Amino acid sequence: MTDITARLEELGLTLPDAPAPAANYVPYVQSGAMLYVSGQISMDQNGLITGKLGDSLDVEAGAKAAQRCALALIAQAKAACGGDLSKLKRVVKLVGFVNSTPEFTDQPKVINGASDLMVAIFGNAGKHARSAVSAASLPMGVAVEIEAIFELA
Incomplete structure (x- = not known):
């Protein structure tokens, strides 16, 4: 696998702080070599990325929101690994x-924002199984929420 920290720098990306849970759940659970990361909502340095695809947001804006979810997922995984991203084996x-x-009907194109970023950061180890589904609404009106499963080394 590529050096994740170096790859983030090459892409000009910075991981956010791992967001604290907003309700009665934990941000991640490790079971054996598997790391399950709770859904991360779309937010950036300006706050929540809200809106509805097909109404107030287009596919490009949705994909950017999904990229932000992907960065939050990696931030949670980093926290789970005690700050050592080299412990992540694959997405x-x-x-x-x-x-x-x-x-x-373009949910897959929206979630490609996260999928493409995972491959850009992790290389072949970033290629993953995936679901992309519509929701009538999401917490706090956010545009996208994504959860992940990682394998640890």
Whole structure:
């Protein structure tokens, strides 16, 4: 696997602080070599990225929101690994939820924002199984929420 920290720098990306849970759950659970990361919502340095795909947001904006979710997922994984990203062996699966209108059918294109970023950062170890589904609404009106499963070395 590539050096994740170096690859983030090459891409001009900075991981956010791992967000604290907003309700009665933990941000991640490790079971054996598997790390399950709770859903991370779309937010950036300006706060929550809200809106509905097919209404107030287009696919490009949705993909950027999904990229922000991916960075938060990696930040949570980093926290789970005691700050050592080299302990991440691969991205196993992403499950993406897109706040969208009933007519919107490009959920996969939105979640590609996260999938493409995982491959850009992790290389072949970033290729993963995935689901991309529509949601009538998401917490706090965010545009995207994504959860992940990572394999640890």
